[in-house]
Amino acid sequence: MKAFGKILGLVLLGLLLIIVALGFALTHLFDPNDYKEEIRQIARDKAHIELTLNGDIGWSLFPWLGLELHEASVATLANPAQPFADLQMLGLSVRVLPLLRREVQMSDVRVEGLNLRLNRDKHGHGNWEDIGKAAPVATGTAQAPAAPAPTTAPAAEKPAQPIRLDIDSLTVNNARIEYNDEQTGKQFSAESIQLSTGAVHEGSSIPVKLTAFFGSNLPLMRVKSELGGQLRFDRALQRYQFEDMKVTGEATGEPLQGKTVSFTGQGQLLVDLSANIAEWTNLKLSANQLRALGDLKVNDLDKTPNISGAVSVAQFDLAKFLESIGHPLPAMAAGSLSKVELVSRLQGTPARMALEDLNLKIDDSTFTGRLAVEDFARQALRVQLKADTFNADNYLPAKSEAANSAAVARQAEVQSSEAGAMASGGSTPLPNAPTREAWSTDKLLPLTRLRTLDLVADLSFGQLTLSKLPIENATLKASGLGGQLKLDTLSGGLYNGTFQASGDLDVRQDLPLLALQTHIKQVPAEQILQALGKNPPIKGQITLNSNLSGRGNSQKALVDSLNGTASFVVTNGVLLNANIEQQLCTGIALLNRKTLASEPRGKDTPFQELKGNLTLRNGVASNPDLKVRIPGLALNGNGDIDLRVLGMDYRVGVIVEGDKRDMPDPACQVGSNFRGIEVPLRCRGPLELGAKACRLDKDGLGQVAAKMAGNKISEKLEEKLDKVNPKLKDALKGLFNR
Structure with a gap:
C-alpha cells in the first residue's frame, strides 16, 4: 500500500513537471506575435471588430494566463479605417484553474493611454452602434444559402451561472474619452483620466479613486x-x-x-x-x-x-x-x-x-x-407664496448716473420756481413752465427673458412696500406666456384706503406695450406724494380711477406715449401754502380800484372737494372740468398737465357764492355787483407747486371789469325804467341786452 502511494506521488509529480515544462516550452518557444493576422481574423469572425496590433504581444500560461497588448486599436467592421478606441498598453493576468470553476481571479489590471472616440454623424448615427455587428454585405455578392432549419427542438439549456470576479486591483492611467455630435456641433471630453481601485471582490467594499478633466465647447x-x-x-x-x-x-x-x-x-x-x-x-x-x-x-x-x-x-x-x-x-x-x-x-x-x-x-x-x-x-415656473413683509424697492436696480444727474437738474429747476412762487401775495411773476425731462431713460425690462417666460404666480404679503408705498395685506396674481404677461390683480390697503391695479404687458415687439388700470379709494394724497419723495402741495383723501396705455422700455418712453383716461376726486382737503382767498381779495381790490391795507399772509386753503376728469394723449393730460368747492367760493378750471416734464398750465375762475365771513381787507369787500363774477387765475409751473403756482390773470381780470361796467349800466337803466310802463320797460331791457 505504501508502495502504491509512493508510485502515485511520483506519477503526479511527473505530470506536474510535464505541465510546467509544457508551459515553459509554450511561453518560450511559441510567440503569439507570429499569429497577429490569425488573431485579427478571430476578432473579426467572433467579436465582429477590427483589431489592429501595432505593438508586441506578451504572454504567460501557468499558473497565470498573462497577456500584455501594446499599441492596439479597435474599429467597427462597418468603418475599419477609423478606430473608435486605441490604447498604449493593456496588461492583465488570470489564474488558469479557477477559470474551470467560472471564477475570474486576476492580478493587477493596468490600462495605459486609453483613447475612446464616440461620434454621432449628421444623420444621427453613432459609431458605437456598430460595435459587435457583422460587416455589411456588399451589393451583388453571392450569399451563402441559409442553413436548413433543425427538425427537432434543441434541448433546453441551464441558465448560465454568473462569473465570480476577483481582481487584485484596477489601474487606468492617462485615459481620454471624446464625444462629438455633428448634428449639433457639440463636443464633450474627459481627459487625463486616472482610475485606481483596491481589491475588487463582490460583496465587499472596494476603495475607488478617480480624477479627470472634463470639457465642452457649447x-x-x-x-x-x-x-x-x-x-x-x-x-x-x-x-x-x-x-x-x-x-x-x-x-x-x-x-x-x-x-x-x-x-x-x-x-x-x-x-x-x-x-x-x-x-x-x-x-x-x-x-x-x-x-x-x-x-x-x-x-x-x-x-x-x-x-x-x-x-x-x-x-x-x-x-x-x-x-x-x-x-x-x-x-x-x-x-x-x-x-x-x-x-x-x-x-x-x-x-x-x-x-x-x-x-x-x-x-x-x-x-x-x-x-x-x-x-x-x-x-414653466409656478409660484405660490405667502410673505410676512417684503420691501420690493430694495431689489430694484439702482438708477444710472445719467438718470440721477437728470433728476438733480430737474429738482434744481423746481426749487428755483418754488423760491419765486410767493403765491400768498400774488404779486410775483407767473412761474415758467418746466422744461427738464422728469423721467429716466434707463431700460426697465429684460425683454429677451420675458419673451420666454412661462409663469403663473400667486403671492400674498402681510405688508408689501412698492415704490415706497406700504400696501397692507397685499395680493399679487400674475401670469405670462409667449411674451404676453398679465397682471390679474395687485391689491391691498394703503394708508387706511384701498389700492388695486391690473394690466397687460406685451413684449413680443421691440417696443413693449403696457396697459394698466388702477383704482385708488380714499387714500391720503399727501402721504402718497411724500412716499414718492415729493413735497405735497395738497392734502386730502383721493379717489382715482385710470385706464392708461403706453409703449416703450423706459420711464420716458412710456410717459411720452401715455394715452387713456382718468378721473379723480379729493375730499376734505387743503391746498398747502396757497391762499386762494388772498388771491380773490387781490382781484376784488383791483376791480374796486382800491389798495390792500395789509400785507398778504401765508395761509393754506381748505376745500371740501376737488375733482375732474383727464384725457391723456402722448403724455399730456387735458383736464376740461376741474372743480373745487371752498366754503363760500367755487373754482372752475381747465388746463393741461404735461406729464413729460411734470408741468401744468391752468386757467381757473373763482366765484363768490355768498360766504358771510369777513374778508381779510376792507379793500376787497364783496358787494352785490360781484354776484356771478369769476375772478380769473392762471396756474403755471412745476406740478409739485400746486396752487402756489397760481396768479391773477390780468388779461382775464380786464374782461371781468368790462363785464362789471356793463352790469352797472344795466342797473342804472333799470332804476330809470322803474317809472315807465312795464311793457315798455321789458322792450327796452331786451334792446340793451341783445
Whole structure:
C-alpha cells in the first residue's frame, strides 16, 4: 500500500513537471506575435471588430494566463479605417484553474493611454452602434444559402451561472474619452483620466479613486474633479452602493464669465435595481459660499422616475455668490440678498421639480408656500407664496448716473420756481413752465427673458412696500406666456384706503406695450406724494380711477406715449401754502380800484372737494372740468398737465357764492355787483407747486371789469325804467341786452 502511494506521488509529480515544462516550452518557444493576422481574423469572425496590433504581444500560461497588448486599436467592421478606441498598453493576468470553476481571479489590471472616440454623424448615427455587428454585405455578392432549419427542438439549456470576479486591483492611467455630435456641433471630453481601485471582490467594499478633466465647447466649459469612496456591489441582488462618496473640483468657462466655482458633494449612494430605487442620503453640497444638506430618493427606475427628498440651504450671501459665479446682480440697496436661507421638501420627475412646504428667508422677509418648475423644457415656473413683509424697492436696480444727474437738474429747476412762487401775495411773476425731462431713460425690462417666460404666480404679503408705498395685506396674481404677461390683480390697503391695479404687458415687439388700470379709494394724497419723495402741495383723501396705455422700455418712453383716461376726486382737503382767498381779495381790490391795507399772509386753503376728469394723449393730460368747492367760493378750471416734464398750465375762475365771513381787507369787500363774477387765475409751473403756482390773470381780470361796467349800466337803466310802463320797460331791457 505504501508502495502504491509512493508510485502515485511520483506519477503526479511527473505530470506536474510535464505541465510546467509544457508551459515553459509554450511561453518560450511559441510567440503569439507570429499569429497577429490569425488573431485579427478571430476578432473579426467572433467579436465582429477590427483589431489592429501595432505593438508586441506578451504572454504567460501557468499558473497565470498573462497577456500584455501594446499599441492596439479597435474599429467597427462597418468603418475599419477609423478606430473608435486605441490604447498604449493593456496588461492583465488570470489564474488558469479557477477559470474551470467560472471564477475570474486576476492580478493587477493596468490600462495605459486609453483613447475612446464616440461620434454621432449628421444623420444621427453613432459609431458605437456598430460595435459587435457583422460587416455589411456588399451589393451583388453571392450569399451563402441559409442553413436548413433543425427538425427537432434543441434541448433546453441551464441558465448560465454568473462569473465570480476577483481582481487584485484596477489601474487606468492617462485615459481620454471624446464625444462629438455633428448634428449639433457639440463636443464633450474627459481627459487625463486616472482610475485606481483596491481589491475588487463582490460583496465587499472596494476603495475607488478617480480624477479627470472634463470639457465642452457649447458652452465652453472646463471642470477639474476628483471622486473617491468605497464601492460595493452584489450582482445577484442587483444592488450597488457607493459609501462615503465624495466628489470635489473646480469649474470655469463661458457661463461663469471667467470666474471659478469650487464645489464638493458627498454622501451615501445606493442603487437597487431589483426594487427600482436609488438613494442619496446624508447629502452635503457646497459651491463657493453655498452650503446645503439633504436627502434624495428616486423610485420607479424602470418607468418614469419619481424624485422625492428634502433640502436645507444654510444662510448665505446670495448677491456675493452670484457675483462669484459670473452673474452679478444690478446694483441694489445696501445689504439686499445678503441673508438667504431655505428649507423645503423636493418632489418631481426628470421633467419637473417642485419645492413643497417651502420656507424661504430673504433678508428680513419670510416666504412660505410652493415654488415649482412644471416643465424644464418650457421653463414653466409656478409660484405660490405667502410673505410676512417684503420691501420690493430694495431689489430694484439702482438708477444710472445719467438718470440721477437728470433728476438733480430737474429738482434744481423746481426749487428755483418754488423760491419765486410767493403765491400768498400774488404779486410775483407767473412761474415758467418746466422744461427738464422728469423721467429716466434707463431700460426697465429684460425683454429677451420675458419673451420666454412661462409663469403663473400667486403671492400674498402681510405688508408689501412698492415704490415706497406700504400696501397692507397685499395680493399679487400674475401670469405670462409667449411674451404676453398679465397682471390679474395687485391689491391691498394703503394708508387706511384701498389700492388695486391690473394690466397687460406685451413684449413680443421691440417696443413693449403696457396697459394698466388702477383704482385708488380714499387714500391720503399727501402721504402718497411724500412716499414718492415729493413735497405735497395738497392734502386730502383721493379717489382715482385710470385706464392708461403706453409703449416703450423706459420711464420716458412710456410717459411720452401715455394715452387713456382718468378721473379723480379729493375730499376734505387743503391746498398747502396757497391762499386762494388772498388771491380773490387781490382781484376784488383791483376791480374796486382800491389798495390792500395789509400785507398778504401765508395761509393754506381748505376745500371740501376737488375733482375732474383727464384725457391723456402722448403724455399730456387735458383736464376740461376741474372743480373745487371752498366754503363760500367755487373754482372752475381747465388746463393741461404735461406729464413729460411734470408741468401744468391752468386757467381757473373763482366765484363768490355768498360766504358771510369777513374778508381779510376792507379793500376787497364783496358787494352785490360781484354776484356771478369769476375772478380769473392762471396756474403755471412745476406740478409739485400746486396752487402756489397760481396768479391773477390780468388779461382775464380786464374782461371781468368790462363785464362789471356793463352790469352797472344795466342797473342804472333799470332804476330809470322803474317809472315807465312795464311793457315798455321789458322792450327796452331786451334792446340793451341783445
